[in-house]
Amino acid sequence: MKRKNISIAIITISFFSCFFIKKNSFNKAEFLFPEIVNPKHNRPTKERVELGQKLFFDPILSIDSSLSCASCHKPNLAFSDDVAFSPGVYNRAGVRNAPSLANIGYHPYFLREGSIKTIEMQVLVPIQEENEFAHNIVDIAEQMKKNPEYVKMSKEAYGKSPDPYVITRALAAYERTLVSKNSKFDKFINGEIPLTKEEKQGFDLFMSNKTNCSSCHGGFNFTQYKITNNGLYENYKDEGRMRATKNNKDLALFKTPSLRNIELTAPYMHDGSLTTLEEVVEHYNTGGKNHIHKDSLIVPLNLNKNQKLDLVSFLKTLTDSSFVQDN
Ligand code: HEC
Numbered sequence: 001m002k003r004k005n006i007s008i009a010i011i012t013i014s015f016f017s018c019f020f021i022k023k024n025s026f027n028k029a030e031f032l033f034p035e036i037v038n039p040k041h042n043r044p045t046k047e048r049v050e051l052g053q054k055l056f057f058d059p060i061l062s063i064d065s066s067l068s069c070a071s072c073h074k075p076n077l078a079f080s081d082d083v084a085f086s087p088g089v090y091n092r093a094g095v096r097n098a099p100s101l102a103n104i105g106y107h108p109y110f111l112r113e114g115s116i117k118t119i120e121m122q123v124l125v126p127i128q129e130e131n132e133f134a135h136n137i138v139d140i141a142e143q144m145k146k147n148p149e150y151v152k153m154s155k156e157a158y159g160k161s162p163d164p165y166v167i168t169r170a171l172a173a174y175e176r177t178l179v180s181k182n183s184k185f186d187k188f189i190n191g192e193i194p195l196t197k198e199e200k201q202g203f204d205l206f207m208s209n210k211t212n213c214s215s216c217h218g219g220f221n222f223t224q225y226k227i228t229n230n231g232l233y234e235n236y237k238d239e240g241r242m243r244a245t246k247n248n249k250d251l252a253l254f255k256t257p258s259l260r261n262i263e264l265t266a267p268y269m270h271d272g273s274l275t276t277l278e279e280v281v282e283h284y285n286t287g288g289k290n291h292i293h294k295d296s297l298i299v300p301l302n303l304n305k306n307q308k309l310d311l312v313s314f315l316k317t318l319t320d321s322s323f324v325q326d327n
């Protein structure tokens with residue numbers, strides 16, 4: 001009789017501890033970085049990456065030679081910007097917040113609506129946009145041909161003089177080198193350092209089905225790239241994915257951003273309307289606004305003050321200061 005009671009107790013305890021561990025556990029492998037897949041037509045070489053890097057920082061790309069890619073994608077801000085809308089040439093107002101380019105080589109599609117399929121193709125967007133560079137890639141190639149250094153670099157990288165093929169390939173090859181995987185969180189995953197109690201509690205909350213954060217922002221790059229609606233507004237000024245597809249079902253859907261280096265990439269959301277991580281956490285805590293396309297995972301969370309602070313502490317472990325310094 002006694003023995004039976006003990007074994008029931010053991011079974012009960014192991015059942016509940018299993019349940020408890022499952023709720024807060026994570027699979028380490030989920031956070032390890034796979035190799036970047038480089039397209040066959042654009043294998044990275046030192047010459048290609050160097051040419052792309054030079055172009056990325058060169059205002060030759062904008063019509064009045066006033067802006068480079070780095071004007072809006074600033075290396076010290078993990079290749080994002082600190083204003084809601086970065087101004088384009090002649091101070092023309094932008095319409096979306098500039099996203100971070102950290103780990104961009106892993107994204108399956110580009111822009112906040114996910115409408116562009118490759119990084120190479122994405123290069124054409126800022127070049128042509130009236131409120132970004134307002135330029136023309138054929139004219140840029142002509143300008144580059146007048147510069148002996150660009151001609152030399154272009155021949156060494158792609159075996160030909162500067163042209164649209166070279167410009168788009170070289171910039172993309174450079175962008176794929178922007179890998180950020182040395183944050184405090186990565187060191188924790190590699191068993192090098194512990195997280196503080198608050199950070200660990202925040203991580204557990206992030207992974208739990210109480211918050212659902214990791215259902216959309218899970219995996220090594222802290223996004224599953226789901227194109228969805230997180231309930232920011234009842235009425236959006238920006239059509240989101242519908243801008244590209246013209247389909248009503250895509251109204252106000254945006255690509256889930258990576259949360260790596262999130263401490264450095266304020267302001268937040270497609271329009272930079274939230275300025276701090278505390279505001280972001282509060283947004284999710286309230287369950288957001290009622291939009292017809294709001295994802296069913298966005299619900300009131302009832303987090304207490306400490307839980308909100310813990311979540312923010314965890315998000316700050318995703319800052320990779322060596323990435324910011326080295327680039
Ligand atoms: C005037 C500011 C500005 C300049 C200059 C600029 N960008 Fe951007 N970039 C943005 C904004 C804003 C977005 C988001 C646009 C959207 O979603 O419609 C963006 C998006 C991107 C994306 C997609 C990111 C993602 O998460 O899908 C990439 C890649 C990118 N830019 C690379 C570049 C490169 C390369 C250059 C130079 C050739 C450049 N950008 C120049 C503001 C800028």
Ligand code: HEC
Nearest residue numbers: 211212213216228230254255256257268269270284295297
């Ligand atoms: C249903 C999917 C979903 C869930 C669940 C979710 N998010 Fe998001 N998150 C998004 C989308 C989509 C955006 C981009 C919205 C936009 O651009 O307006 C976003 C944006 C963010 C941003 C701003 C990123 C940036 O670069 O601007 C942060 C920070 C963030 N989420 C944190 C969280 C946290 C913390 C949780 C859990 C409390 C969470 N998210 C839950 C989908 C989700």
